[in-house]
Amino acid sequence: MEETLYLRMRHKINVKPNHTVTIGDLAQIISNDSLKKEVQEKIVYHINMSDRNIVVIDVMTVIEKIYSFFPDVDIQVTGASQTIVEIEYKKRNFSPVFFIGVWLLLFVGAALAIMNFHEDVSMREVHQRIYYIITGEAVEKPLLLQIPYSLGLGLGMVLFFNHLFRKRINEEPSPLEVEMFNYQQDLDRYVMMNENKESTKKLDDH
Template sequence: MDRTGNTVYIKIDQNVLVHKSDVHFSDIGSVECTDKTLLAKIRAMKVYSFGRHGNVVMSVLKIIEQIHGIDPKITVVNEGETDFILEYRPKAVDDWVQTLKVILICVVIFFGTAFTIAAFHNDIGITDVFGQLYTQVTGREKPAVSVLEICYSLGLAAGNLVFFNHVGRKKLTHDLTPIQVQMRKYEKDVDTAFVEEVSREDQNIDVS
């Protein structure tokens, strides 16, 4: 079949995670072409094979070279990244290990946060502040536990839920939280720095 003039559009994200050692194009990106036979061949095209778990930096030129190996007359248009990270991580078999890690992290975060809040309250003398405020408003001496402590504790918990935008697995709104936004920026900066470092050391997978 004559494919003269066929144009193939490809798009690959900056960081791609795969769980199989043999990586095909369908595992890492999306492709569009009017020729369905050619489309199937590109999706089934093997782009890389990992010997062990790890990551590599690949140039999209290498992918274009492999596509031209199918048919050199194809015009390839890249709509994604020029260099991308390909990470191979086998699927975890021992799920209990992952669960144990999550539990351990949750415990550390819980007690660390509790200690931080307690230390902050001790520094500002919040007990004295509540006592003075209660006396000024009611004219009576504050009991050990008053409505101020109860409202403050409930407000602190509610504020954290709203800030993190999560209750268990459920989100309160569809908006991204400030932490999620900062994490996305951090991940993008790390990926960009990693690609530049590997390219500088000439260890990326590129055309010869």
């Protein structure tokens, strides 16, 4: 009786250099236990130094490998047709001096951006006008409005990014996380199209 095997490629996996990539690493498999175990252990690719950072493995490569060992299996494929194999090399130690330098650069840049925006929209004059409307007094520095406004600005940034240091305020993703997710999705699609050797073939002119 012909066995049926359901296979779904994972979107991305992370491996170390010189790792041996098996079908179990690349895909989720549903079948009877004995067949599933045998298929998962089959080697598809061996990571080497010439691969640099990324390898894309196509589902057709996996199917070909399965058929070479189990020619009578009925393979049903669902989901993605490629898996991105990202090779994680040893990370360099992070320099505290570099971290402080980047932090200061971002802090000063953000502060200047906010200050320039407030200057462009004449925020001080707006506060003075609002204070005069409420109290009937003209003052140069309406601190009664400026201090709560400054505190509210900082609180608003915390709520906007949904993080207080490393602590997440709630489970909803921040706009920055959504943008980073969209960027990663576009990057993955680009990699799949350009790094997958099976997706494009250059034919010699005859």
